[in-house]
Amino acid sequence: MSTESSRGRIAVSHLTEFAQDLLLRAGLPQGKAQAVAAVLVDGDLMGHTTHGLQLLAGYLGEIEKRSMAVDGDPELLSSLPAAQLWDGRRLPGPWLVLRALDRAAAMARTQGTGTVVIRRSHHIASLASYHRRAAEQGLVLLLACSDPNTASVAPFGGLDPVFTPNPVSAGFPTGGTPVSVDISTSTTTNGMTNRLHQQGGRLPAPWLIDGHGQASDDPAVLFNEPKGTILPLGGLDSGHKGYGLSLLVEALTGGLAGHGRADPREGWGATVFLQVLDPQAFAGLAAFERQLGEVARQCRASKPATAGRPVRLPGERAYRQAASQAETGVALHEGILESLLPWARKLGVPVPAINAG
Template structure:
């Protein structure tokens, strides 16, 4: 899969790097020119850039052009707040009203953390959110506060993953995820309950690439590593996590996510489709309400130590914690500049021209000025 960035001059890979501030300002400016209020634009821009910082390039700025298209056609709402449909001491249900997903999730994280401070745990479920971007961005924020975050989402408006043993898709990749402190860098667990994601298969299909293994089945049930089978007739599907051998496990997890999201929200696959979006389950647990934050980090720190010191099966690949590579990459790219996937800037150039926003400048200054504000 191509990972080299692209620039107008065609310079060699590695030279097209951008500061996080440049990219955030660029995304913020595009969203603002598209009509998004300042607080929402800044939240969305920050979460998208977080994705690229940590190497989640299908859930970073690659999403910005589709988000702008959603705004233009009215698929993403811009003004107002979510409606609180139910509120108890440790839980709330929101109608997200199709407002920007990253902004909604950051609001929900703040509210769930507030509830957890008094009740030990706080849960916010959001129906009718728009897409919520990179989950690791939210994990980090919770873990840095000493909190445990459980986060899951589904999109009842789409279906690309078949139940185990089936040919017809029912689910989206339905990630189940968590972030928590472990005495050093936070742990960030992000597991799609399918073998791969829509973002990766769409990108590889556009590039003519293949998956590393037969993570798909075609419309006749034959295993395939070619994303083209998802677009041919009869359409294939993504397999549940575990694939053809143990996909019953991923299938079960997909159903769990549906229960936590659509079930608790009372809005999902039983309702008419409204367009690209998400139903979100977000739960914050405060270790201070149990054995204490220090005890939590002492225990998890020891587990982390034992994992890291486990003899590696391949001496060239020591054992890492989930999310560790992403945090290391984020620290490196924050210092040396963010390297974008090749297709991101070309997809955003038409939007930059449309809204009169300058493309971000390389660190070497080869692409001109920073975005207009």
């Protein structure tokens, strides 16, 4: 099945305006709607199509059900010169994370580092969407999240789910193209397995384990009884590594937030750890970029294991794709626009023009 809409491309400005107008008509105030639309479109620009506008229909449904709060600000629960804890009050995740990034960056400028942990955020979309914003300021961003309201990943050696895919990520400058590392601590994500299940597709490898303990590449095992789970990163052979990373994310999110799997579930959401480091407080930005620029050069110069496939930096292809689609328009993955058409009709929002691919 095609991975892109066969109907062509949509200009970035038109797509962003469409998403923003849907959110505004659904009840989000202007600033929040702008932030959420920008982050979601960034996901599709970079090719993270399960965590871009594919999420928008779900967000609109959450607003309609009042499971996503629309008004007000996060509550500041604790504050030190380089650390804060917020109660996100189930406000839109992308808006909260952008605010937290601004706050952590301001702390890092004076303290060398700044950390904001958010409990009770709504879903925060693609973590990679935030990296460039930090790197362009000459800052290092560490970002991780978990969702204590659900579980689809079993601990290594187990069959009962405990974790979500618990992504951990980092973005930082190199003097050239920034690095953007965004990895789940599981072998795959809920978004990808759900999409493939709906399409009748298979995963590239046996990244799942069924309810009887057998590895599988069939997403249906997550839905059949007894239900299977997603394997930790590393799979059956070395999944203890992903398991350890999942526990680390739980410590940085639920542990530091004081809110997580020990508490009653509230619905689709996130607990967020966001930390910014300012290289100027250490050896300086020029020294940081000199070192990372050389590491990047050596990586790219490494002889390819497969002829014609040179080594890339994490995020390099995504940034290149984003730049290309910013000029040519976004080719949405098949089914994304279709999922938004009922909302467009319901909310009276014009659908953006689609240009030939």
